Amino acid sequence: MGVSGLHPPRPFPQAARDAVNSPQLRANLRKVTTTIRDKRLRAVGELPHWEELRRLGAATKDASLANLSDRLLELEASVRARGGHVHWARDAAEARELVAQIAHAHEVTELIKVKSITSDEIELNAALDAHGIRAIETDLAELIVQLSNDTPSHILVPAIHRNRAEIQALFNAQLGEPEPLTDEPAVLAAAARRYLRQKFLTTKMAVSGANFAVAETGTVCVVESEGNGRMCVTLPEVLVSIMGIEKVLGTWEDISVFMELLPRSSTAERMNPYTSFWSGVTPVDGPQEFHLILLDNGRTDVLADEVGRQTLRCIRCSACLNVCPVYERAGGHAYGSVYPGPIGAILTPQLLDMADKNANTLPGASSLCGACYDACPVRINIPQVLIYLRGEANEDKGVTLESLAMQGMRYAMSEGWRFEGAVKLARLGQGPLVHGGQITALPGLLGGWTQSRDLNAFPAQSFREWWRKRDAKGGLPEDSA
Amino acid sequence: MKIDLFITCLNDALFPRTGQATVALLERLGHEVRFNPAQTCCGQMHLNTGYRADALSLVRKFVNDFRDAEVIVLPSGSCAAMLRELAPDAAHWEGDEALRAEVEALSGRVFELSEFLVKKLGVEDVGAAYPHRVTYHPTCHAMRSLRVGDAPLRLLRNVRGLTLLELPHADECCGFGGTFSVKNPDVSTAMLADKARHILETGAEACTAGDNSCLMHIGGGLHRLRSGARTVHLAEILASTDGQVWA
Numbered sequence: 050m051g052v053s054g055l056h057p058p059r060p061f062p063q064a065a066r067d068a069v070n071s072p073q074l075r076a077n078l079r080k081v082t083t084t085i086r087d088k089r090l091r092a093v094g095e096l097p098h099w100e101e102l103r104r105l106g107a108a109t110k111d112a113s114l115a116n117l118s119d120r121l122l123e124l125e126a127s128v129r130a131r132g133g134h135v136h137w138a139r140d141a142a143e144a145r146e147l148v149a150q151i152a153h154a155h156e157v158t159e160l161i162k163v164k165s166i167t168s169d170e171i172e173l174n175a176a177l178d179a180h181g182i183r184a185i186e187t188d189l190a191e192l193i194v195q196l197s198n199d200t201p202s203h204i205l206v207p208a209i210h211r212n213r214a215e216i217q218a219l220f221n222a223q224l225g226e227p228e229p230l231t232d233e234p235a236v237l238a239a240a241a242r243r244y245l246r247q248k249f250l251t252t253k254m255a256v257s258g259a260n261f262a263v264a265e266t267g268t269v270c271v272v273e274s275e276g277n278g279r280m281c282v283t284l285p286e287v288l289v290s291i292m293g294i295e296k297v298l299g300t301w302e303d304i305s306v307f308m309e310l311l312p313r314s315s316t317a318e319r320m321n322p323y324t325s326f327w328s329g330v331t332p333v334d335g336p337q338e339f340h341l342i343l344l345d346n347g348r349t350d351v352l353a354d355e356v357g358r359q360t361l362r363c364i365r366c367s368a369c370l371n372v373c374p375v376y377e378r379a380g381g382h383a384y385g386s387v388y389p390g391p392i393g394a395i396l397t398p399q400l401l402d403m404a405d406k407n408a409n410t411l412p413g414a415s416s417l418c419g420a421c422y423d424a425c426p427v428r429i430n431i432p433q434v435l436i437y438l439r440g441e442a443n444e445d446k447g448v449t450l451e452s453l454a455m456q457g458m459r460y461a462m463s464e465g466w467r468f469e470g471a472v473k474l475a476r477l478g479q480g481p482l483v484h485g486g487q488i489t490a491l492p493g494l495l496g497g498w499t500q501s502r503d504l505n506a507f508p509a510q511s512f513r514e515w516w517r518k519r520d521a522k523g524g525l526p527e528d529s530a
Numbered sequence: 531m532k533i534d535l536f537i538t539c540l541n542d543a544l545f546p547r548t549g550q551a552t553v554a555l556l557e558r559l560g561h562e563v564r565f566n567p568a569q570t571c572c573g574q575m576h577l578n579t580g581y582r583a584d585a586l587s588l589v590r591k592f593v594n595d596f597r598d599a600e601v602i603v604l605p606s607g608s609c610a611a612m613l614r615e616l617a618p619d620a621a622h623w624e625g626d627e628a629l630r631a632e633v634e635a636l637s638g639r640v641f642e643l644s645e646f647l648v649k650k651l652g653v654e655d656v657g658a659a660y661p662h663r664v665t666y667h668p669t670c671h672a673m674r675s676l677r678v679g680d681a682p683l684r685l686l687r688n689v690r691g692l693t694l695l696e697l698p699h700a701d702e703c704c705g706f707g708g709t710f711s712v713k714n715p716d717v718s719t720a721m722l723a724d725k726a727r728h729i730l731e732t733g734a735e736a737c738t739a740g741d742n743s744c745l746m747h748i749g750g751g752l753h754r755l756r757s758g759a760r761t762v763h764l765a766e767i768l769a770s771t772d773g774q775v776w777a
Contacts, residue, residue, distance in 0.1 A: 061714070062713060062714045062715075062716070062717075065714060065716055065717050066716045069716045069717055069719075069720045070716075075720070356623060374702055374703045374705065375714075375717050375721075378717050378720040378721060379717050413710065413713055413714065414714060414717075415707065415710065416670070416703050416705055416706065416707025416710045416711075416718070416721070417578060417670070417707055417708075417710070418670035418703035418707070419670055419671070419674035419675060420670075420674070420701075420703070422674070433616075433619060436577060436578055436580075436616065436620075437619075437623060439578070439579060439580030440577075440580040440581070440582045440623070441580075442580060443580040443581065451579070452581065455575075455576055455579060455581045455584055456581075456584060458575075458576075458584075459576060459581075459584040459587060459588065462539065462570040462571045462588055462591075463570070463587065463588075463591065464568070464570070465566075465567045465568040465569060465570055466567075468539065468542075468543075468570045468571075472542070472543040475543070487753060489754075494712060495712055496712075497712040497713065497714075497715030497718075498711060498712050498715070498750075500715045500716075500719060501715070501718075501719040501722060501723075501750075501751060501754060502711075502719075502722070502747060502750030502751050502753075502754055503750045503753040503754050504746070504750055505544065505746070505749070505750075507543060507544060508544070508546055508547075510546060511542050511543055511546055512537050512541060512542040512549035512550065512565075513537075513542055513565070513567050514546075515546055515549075515550060516549075516553075516565050516567070517567070
């Protein structure tokens with residue numbers, strides 16, 4: 050499917066075209082996003098102080114980001130004091146290498162994974178494959194994606210683009226069940242459970258992500274719905290957690306606000322079913338070796354940008370995806386990155402330092418309707434960042450047809466009389482295009498418009514022409530359009 | 531009240547009747563209406579497409595043209611949102627703090643038409659008559675940036691003869707988004723298809739909104755579908771009376 054890591058293989062408009070033309074995909078997405086959307090509104094509506102919580106969430110993350118290096122050093126010291134190992138990875142390659150080294154040291158050829166979009170960001174599975182190590186996804190949706198050799202299309206519901214019949218066929222082909230499975234959700238879930246239980250009980254090493262980490266206690270936290278995450282972080286002998294550096298918080302108290310914001314925003318639940326916290330290692334109980342990999346991979350550059358840094362507040366709840374009309378039509382794969390939707394449209398190009406030609410089309414993948422900003426539990430002003438990044442993306446492009454058109458329009462609009470002249474010229478020039486007062490086909494850059502829309506022609510008289518005549522007659526009302 | 535009109539580039543060139551209706555409406559309510567012909571555009575299209583310097587030169591022009599205005603009323607939620615929210619941000623990004631201060635000083639006097647009528651003037655019945663079945667599309671910027679709330683609906687409910695039909699999934703974007711509609715035509719078209727379907731489901735003769743940019747998009751789609759339903763700017767409904775029909 051082409052989505053692996055951060056780099057989109059195609060520009061967004063092109064990738065979106067295929068998705069928009071798939072009726073099955075659009076139906077799947079419409080159904081799921083509408084359901085989650087309505088449920089989220091109800092869950093959020095239960096809390097009269099929701100807006101204050103959002104402000105508190107934003108302020109808490111901002112405070113942590115403002116002292117990020119101190120917080121991270123504190124986290125490192127706390128984890129070490131509790132018997133864990135801490136590694137710093139500047140980029141994806143360093144992080145992948147660290148995981149492979151730890152796996153080699155323990156001579157494992159198979160490991161289990163949970164809740165780690167960060168590991169997808171660094172394309173860990175493929176890298177481990179090259180080392181002869183097989184990574185098995187244990188999140189149910191991630192497992193579906195992995196077994197079908199597909200890629201995730203949603204931050205929280207990675208297999209959102211798949212329906213039940215597709216999953217039934219997949220499990221029957223892949224899980225080696227003695228009898229064919231029916232399409233009942235309980236039957237399918239039980240089959241996945243049988244498969245996963247065997248992996249949990251026999252695999253020595255696990256890789257997890259992290260939703261949060263607390264600097265003062267050296268505690269890492271994973272929030273999930275299925276309990277598979279808890280299995281992963283408690284059963285194996287060796288646990289490696291990969292965490293983007295922006296996930297660190299100062300204190301225990303800081304976490305509490307996110308325990309309210311995250312489940313309601315993501316799954317529309319008052320409280321998520323499983324929240325696991327672990328701090329270093331505990332003799333006899335749980336993994337006896339713990340490694341925390343702190344991943345930068347472009348994040349300090351994002352932090353350095355005054356406008357863009359609010360992106361790092363993101364707690365990966367995916368509320369912005371579920372309310373986004375563009376995501377709903379184009380689906381997650383069109384974004385070409387492990388981070389789809391509105392948050393991906395601002396995060397992906399920034400992590401790539403606005404240097405990737407395809408990622409730089411992502412800030413354009415929005416009608417700027419603002420639904421994402423309203424839904425964001427940490428008040429990331431996504432439309433503002435999108436507009437800002439469109440400017441940044443244009444910086445390196447030099448002179449283009451579009452930039453010339455924009456310059457021309459700016460020039461025409463720099464004086465009232467000049468604009469009036471330009472409108473008169475357009476009125477004359479449109480002649481051959483107008484049929485019955487409507488334009489049904491436009492040339493060049495504007496051709497996309499007439500793909501599905503007519504355009505009413507420039508009328509015989511502009512407002513300012515009408516106003517001048519009216520003024521000359523002493524301000525008498527006149528309808529002369 | 532002395533009201534300065536900002537008619538916006540799109541209204542001026544393509545939808546002059548909206549401007550004319552705005553004049554007629556405000557004068558009917560007893561206000562003095564002024565139009566400074568030096569005005570052109572708020573710069574939103576340039577800013578949203580990523581041409582900040584071009585946009586700011588237009589913002590600067592707007593500030594110069596309207597510096598002395600008591601209130602500035604415009605028949606576009608989208609352009610009002612640009613002037614109130616985005617323009618100060620953009621000036622700051624480009625390091626032009628003087629322009630930021632100037633446009634911020636002006637932005638408190640900028641009103642979208644329906645919010646001006648309901649929130650500033652406290653008028654909900656403008657004495658309009660429009661005997662048609664109408665559905666209302668709340669445009670994204672008016673709804674989410676300006677928070678005009680139900681101001682347009684209050685105005686429409688007081689229009690004599692008008693049957694107001696509720697639009698399903700009203701708060702979903704129509705898919706216009708300025709240059710988005712041209713640069714991402716497939717997604718924009720998919721969004722438009724849903725909006726058009728919902729409008730037609732209401733059985734309305736016309737869909738109204740406070741922004742001709744969205745209406746140009748929706749209207750263009752409805753026309754392509756040969757649906758018979760049309761679009762009409764809110765100002766043109768509110769300006770209509772038994773004696774004079776504007777839309």
